[in-house]
Amino acid sequence: MAAARAAAAVDAYQHNTLIRAAADHRSLLLAFRAMLREGVAADHFTFPFALKALAQAHHRSPPPCAAAPATATTTLGCLHAQMVxxxxxxxxxxxxxxxxxxVSRADAASARAVFDAARHRNVVTxxxxxxxxxxxxxxxxAVALFREAVARGQEVNGITVAQVMGACAQSRDLESGRWVHATLRRWGVxxxxxxxxxxxxxxxxxxxCGGLDxxxxxxxxxxxxxxxxxxxMAEVCSRHGRQDKVLEVFPGMHSVGMKxxxxxxxxxxxACTSKGAAGLGQGVxxxxxxxxxxxxxxxxxxxxxxxxKIGNARSALQIFxxxxxxxxxxxxxxxxxxxxHGHGKDAVQLFNQMQHGGVVPDHVAFVGVLTACSHAGMVDEARKYFDSMWNHYGIRPTIKHYGCMIDLFSRAGRLAEAEGMMQMMPIQPSVTMWGSMMNGCKVHGRADIAERVGRQVAELNPQFGAIYVIMSNIYAEIVLPSVQLLTLYVAWKERGTVEPANELYSGNGEQYRNTRYRSTKRELV
DNA sequence: TATTTTCCCC
Known part of the structure; x- marks a missing residue:
């Protein structure tokens, strides 16, 4: 009996070694299944090894397609089930x-479920x-959990604190950050x-959270x-617009022998990019x-x-x-x-190439391709990409994507579609969107739509002062019969926003332009 | 033979 137990322990040791060495989830699964097949019971080293190997494998090579990480998820689920x-x-x-x-699979909800259900937890958990x-x-x-740990008298260490500091940094939570710092000092650390x-x-x-000083x-x-x-330090300076300080980091590091x-x-x-320092950037x-x-x-x-950004698309393409x-x-x-840089068609082609290569676009990539379509006047293609965002990738369009679409429709003179999208979308239209649409009206000579839409905006959001500025832009470009201006004047007066209307009504075209600039300052700042 | 660390491009 004792001999059999000793033999089993040796077997577990050998399997554990194989499991620990697994470089990807496939070989891990093979090693684990071999252990099961031979009837060797897992010991208390097996799961820590297996799970760490899995986390590292995922860290080394995350699945190329975020939509289909099925195998790796299955491996983790299998280990979890066997562990229980x-x-x-x-x-x-x-x-x-x-x-x-x-956590390594970016599944914080499952991690939390395990954490909450765990019978024993220590500082590492x-x-x-x-x-x-x-x-x-x-x-x-993260901060709440740390506070809970401290309240319970749970031991924490430097790693815990580093993590919670990172969380405070992320959410700009200076108060919590200071509290963590003060708590440690209270402990004499x-x-x-x-x-x-x-x-x-x-x-x-x-x-x-605090600033450069x-x-x-x-x-x-x-x-x-x-x-x-x-x-x-360098990162902080560059975020605060202190390019000069960033460029001091290089000699600073050099002087203490660091590269x-x-x-x-x-x-x-x-720093070079935002400084527009082309020469320096090329030197770098x-x-x-x-x-x-x-x-x-x-x-x-x-x-x-x-x-x-410095206008050298050729060099960018070469590096790419x-x-x-x-x-x-x-x-x-x-x-x-x-x-x-006006290569909308090439950009769209590149987007397609990317998709064919198995790289899954995210919301920023979609802003890119929609912008490209907009510049190339590819309205129907844009519509197709826009629809595929949610239908194929489950990415919910944001204000930026709607903005692209409205700009695109407006430029192409498809104002009904622009208007329709603004009415259908689940978010508040932005000043930029109204600007795009009104600009489209201006370019395509549709003062009628501009007036109708502008009135609608004014009625829906009387506090949305920017629309008056936009409207005065339109009227500065497209001269309407004075009776229509009068109607508008009355409408605005009823809304209690007569100031810009007064200036608009009493002036000629030249003054409309002046109104625009003055109003822009007053309304938009 | 074991679990958890800081900075990061669109």
Missing amino acids: KSGHGANVYAASALVHAY WTAMIAGHAAAGEARE EPILLDVALATAVLHMYAS AAFEVFDKMPRRNEVSWNA PDKVTWLSILR HAYMEKTIGHRHVAVCTSLMDMYS QCLKRKDLMAWTSMIIGLAK
């Missing part, structure tokens, strides 16, 4: 690993769950002095800094070719973006074509770049 069945669900290591596995909420963009839940990762997380939190203060106090600390990595380059490139490009080459998709995407592994953002950047 075999009674290892009560093992805190296994439970933590399961929470993390769901709590940390994994807090990290899961943060990764899913559920910053409030100064996180900035503790370790680099934690200090960097604190730095990032203050930078996101708070970030500099933390940075100066840090006893040690690594590349990530410098990168956080910029791909994240540093992203900030530096962004040349330097990067020598150091890191064309290996990083993100950096190349940023470079493409820079070249597109050199890219071996093109991801969604690279495709999107190129599509938008082409669209903006």
Whole structure:
């Protein structure tokens, strides 16, 4: 009996080793099934190993098509079921690993279900769950869970704090961030002095919620800094429009013997782009070719973006074509770049190529292709792409997509369709949309529609002052019989918005133009 | 033989 148990333990050890070594979910499943088939029972190492292998495999190569990750999900579900069945669900290591596995698959809801049902939890379980909420963009839940942990007297560590700081940064929750910091100090811990990762997380939190000065203060106090600390600083400066400071990071790092990595380059490139510093950007490009080459998709995407924005579509295209592994953002950047430079048809073609290559478009990619259609006057194609967003990809159109469509219809003079879309869509029309439509009316000489729609807007939203500005634009371009102006004047007066109407009514064409500028300042700022 | 770390392009 004892010998049989010892033999089984040896067997489990061997299977565990195979399971741990699995590089993808397929080989993992094979190794796990082999264990079941040979009748070897899983021990308390099996599930932590298997789940970690699965999480890492997913991290290394996420499914190319987000709509069909069926196999990987099945593997995880299978492990979860076996874990519960075999009674290892009560093992805190296994439970933590399961929470993390769901988190790595961006399934925070399932992770939370496991977390809530777990019989035993420790600091790792709590940390994994807090990290899961943060990764899913559920910053409030992450902070709430951390507060709960502290209230229960649950042990937390530097990793937990780093995660919750990240959540505070994400939701610009300065109050919670300060509270976390103060709580640690109350415990006699100064996180900035503790370790680099934690200090960097604190730095990032203050930078996101407080501002540059708070970030500099933390940075100066840090006893040690690594590349990530410098990168956080560079990123913060570039977000706050301090391009000069970003460009100081490079010599700053150099002076302490550190080299910029791909994240540093992203900030530096962004600084060059927003500064419009073409020469500098090209210098950076040349330097990067020598150091890191064309290996990083993100950096190349940023470079493409820079070249597109300074009007050099050719260089952007060259970098794009050199890219071996093109991801969604690279495709999107190129599509938008082409669209903006009047190559609408090429951009649409690129979008189709991307889809054929199995890259699944997201909402930004759709903004790109719709913009491209708009510039190329491809109204019916746009309609097709727009419909496929929800029908094929389950992406709900946002205000930007509706804006593209309305702009597109209006430019093409298909004003009834523009109007129809504005009436059908589930969101409030924006000033830009009314502007697009009114502009379409102007270009296509449809003062009748402009007047009807404008009146409608004024009636539906009397507080929506911008419509009067837009209307005065129209009237400045298309002179209507004075009786119609008078009608409008009366309508506006009833609404209590007579000021712009007064100016409009008493003037001639020249004055309408003046009205437009004055009104624009008053109404839109 | 085990679980959880900071900065990131469209």
